[in-house]
Amino acid sequence: MRDLSTLAKYPFLNEARQYIKDNGPSVTELLEGLLYERSRTIGIERLDNALKNGNVGNRSLASKSDRMMEIFSYPLARMVAVSVGDTYFKRRYALGEAIHAYGNLLNERPSFLIEVSEELQINAEYVENVGNIKVFFKDYLRNAPTRYKKWKMVNRDIDGGYVHISVRDLARLILESLRRRIEEELESRKSNKAIEKAFSSDIKRFQNMVNVHKKKMEAAPVGKLSIEKLPPCMKDILAAIQAGENVPHMGRFALVSFLNSLQLSTNEILKIFSNAPDYQEDRTRYQVDHITGASSSTSYKSPGCEKMRTYGICPVDKMDELCREVYHPLTYYSAKWRQEKNKK
Numbered sequence: 530m531r532d533l534s535t536l537a538k539y540p541f542l543n544e545a546r547q548y549i550k551d552n553g554p555s556v557t558e559l560l561e562g563l564l565y566e567r568s569r570t571i572g573i574e575r576l577d578n579a580l581k582n583g584n585v586g587n588r589s590l591a592s593k594s595d596r597m598m599e600i601f602s603y604p605l606a607r608m609v610a611v612s613v614g615d616t617y618f619k620r621r622y623a624l625g626e627a628i629h630a631y632g633n634l635l636n637e638r639p640s641f642l643i644e645v646s647e648e649l650q651i652n653a654e655y656v657e658n659v660g661n662i663k664v665f666f667k668d669y670l671r672n673a674p675t676r677y678k679k680w681k682m683v684n685r686d687i688d689g690g691y692v693h694i695s696v697r698d699l700a701r702l703i704l705e706s707l708r709r710r711i712e713e714e715l716e717s718r719k720s721n722k723a724i725e726k727a728f729s730s731d732i733k734r735f736q737n738m739v740n741v742h743k744k745k746m747e748a749a750p751v752g753k754l755s756i757e758k759l760p761p762c763m764k765d766i767l768a769a770i771q772a773g774e775n776v777p778h779m780g781r782f783a784l785v786s787f788l789n790s791l792q793l794s795t796n797e798i799l800k801i802f803s804n805a806p807d808y809q810e811d812r813t814r815y816q817v818d819h820i821t822g823a824s825s826s827t828s829y830k831s832p833g834c835e836k837m838r839t840y841g842i843c844p845v846d847k848m849d850e851l852c853r854e855v856y857h858p859l860t861y862y863s864a865k866w867r868q869e870k871n872k873k
């Protein structure tokens with residue numbers, strides 16, 4: 530069995546689950562026992578950190594008790610996340626756990642990453658003589674952020690159905706797979722009455738924080754932009770970016786070129802992207818500058834509704850009456866402004 534310190538750093542592992550089953554307290558003890566107060570505090574800290582910083586954060590694991598409390602805090606945080614009952618919150622928490630694990634994985638031996646991959650159904654092997662990893666292409670495609678050039682299959686060495694990547698890149702694949710797994714698990718769980726009672730004030734606090742965030746996103750104009758007047762397609766892409774989802778390149782392209790047509794500056798566009806949990810300024814600036822023409826001779830035009838549909842980024846089920854009258858998301862946006870002016 531792995532040592533407690535490893536289980537505390539990776540509490541999502543099956544062995545950590547088994548450890549809790551074999552050595553952990555009952556749910557009542559965990560929720561009420563004085564001995565487990567520290568676990569409860571850490572559980573809430575994980576959620577706070579994930580929401581505010583996009584990472585559940587590190588704590589001291591110096592003593593055996595530190596490690597045990599850290600392990601027990603994980604199921605608590607998950608149960609509270611389920612009880613908050615908000616998809617954005619659950620996604621943000623899942624990402625916070627995955628980013629935390631990623632940070633730790635970067636300091637591990639390749640063999641450990643291979644073991645973690647196995648648990649997450651990523652078929653990967655360490656190629657000792659070259660010191661890199663080979664991953665089955667389907668597992669690669671399922672988890673790679675292919676919107677970035679480096680991750681596109683054409684830019685990878687492929688051999689017999691396996692993609693060759695670095696150990697660091699394997700950690701990135703694990704991040705994505707873990708994020709998705711936690712998200713799916715949280716979505717499939719039901720809220721627990723005992724948790725709702727024990728953490729009622731924190732649950733309310735988190736719900737309020739999420740509502741404030743959503744209101745800010747919907748109503749507050751960013752620069753010259755009014756988010757509430759955006760067409761459903763752009764709102765969808767924006768919401769996905771903010772939730773840290775793997776938005777396909779075409780989605781990002783459509784949003785950036787749309788915002789560029791509204792004369793938003795690169796910095797204003799970056800401000801919108803900066804709310805995303807996986808935001809990286811350098812990369813985003815590079816992409817934005819490329820699309821807007823700031824770093825190339827071409828400024829790309831924002832795609833019309835037909836093209837958006839062809840690329841599968843027009844959410845047909847969310848189309849409203851105005852959508853049926855326009856042929857371009859930009860026309861939708863200006864029509865919304867006109868409607869508001871006419872109301873005054």
Ligand code: SF4
Pocket residue numbers: 760761762763833834835837838842843844847848849852853855856857858861
């Ligand atoms: S119809 Fe056009 S404006 Fe409306 S959601 Fe689809 S792409 Fe966007």
